[in-house]
């Protein structure tokens with residue numbers, strides 16, 4: 001089964017569900033003598049089950065997550081994969097952006113990225129300088145598309161005004177519990193401006209995979225699905241929303257793949273949106289400052 005895609009009016013197309021690599025090989029540091037075999041097997045399992053879209057970052061395990069992803073994907077047809085990486089907030093100067101991208105490509109053993117993102121807005125480096133470097137990378141064919149993460153509306157507008165290219169995607173923390181993109185207007189802005197909102201942490205690292213919340217349990221029974229699958233499908237049922245989960249567990253991967261390719265009714269999407277009992281207006285990980 002192929003994961004379905006969504007397409008913007010401007011032509012940019014991406015699978016509705018991608019797979020992240022956060023914590024593969026470590027968090028902010030590389031774990032020495034890490035056993036990569038489980039992550040590599042998981043990435044290959046995702047492909048075997050129809051996944052093709054992967055997300056990583058130079059920041060994850062100091063580049064080691066990219067290395068693991070690169071090893072796992074070696075030998076697959078590059079054209080059939082969709083690979084995203086991100087430049088760290090500490091590398092937003094012109095030359096640093098270019099170096100970071102080249103180093104990410106080397107670790108991934110690839111010659112282009114489908115999408116390159118600014119990992120966080122920088123408070124020090126003028127966005128104009130960073131976007132010029134992103135434009136250069138696109139001109140050189142090292143990246144196919146440009147996006148951002150954790151940008152509020154003002155920053156999105158400013159970034160867009162400083163690039164020749166369309167910003168196609170904003171990656172933010174969004175799930176049934178964490179609703180900051182709705183409260184801050186970012187979701188509506190993306191929907192009205194032909195930008196994807198890519199929701200990271202769709203199952204809140206497993207918290208939304210458990211039974212015990214009445215409305216979620218009812219949806220599980222109605223659709224014969226698990227809570228994590230309802231949580232993921234709720235996101236991708238929304239206009240311009242796609243998502244990214246992460247798992248190195250074969251059973252969780254199967255669950256994730258079976259979260260897509262079926263439709264929740266509009267009424268149920270609205271009901272979960274309104275009546276889900278815990279709705280927080282601030283991320284507990286990153287604020288849309």
Ligand SMILES: NC(=O)c1ccc[n+]([C@@H]2O[C@H](COP(=O)([O-])OP(=O)(O)OC[C@H]3O[C@@H](n4cnc5c(N)ncnc54)[C@H](OP(=O)(O)O)[C@@H]3O)[C@@H](O)[C@H]2O)c1
Pocket residue numbers: 019020021022023055056119149150171172200201202203204205206209228244245246247248249252253255286
């Ligand atoms: N741009 C940003 O600032 C930013 C920030 C955070 C994340 N991201 C990206 O978004 C990706 C997804 O975010 P996330 O990793 O936090 O998402 P998530 O899917 O909400 O959480 C992943 C965690 O949940 C566990 N899990 C997965 N499926 C499960 C299930 N069915 N039941 C119970 N536990 C389950 C996984 O463990 P197992 O491996 O054991 O299944 C893993 O520890 C990241 O990997 C990263 O690539 C981007």
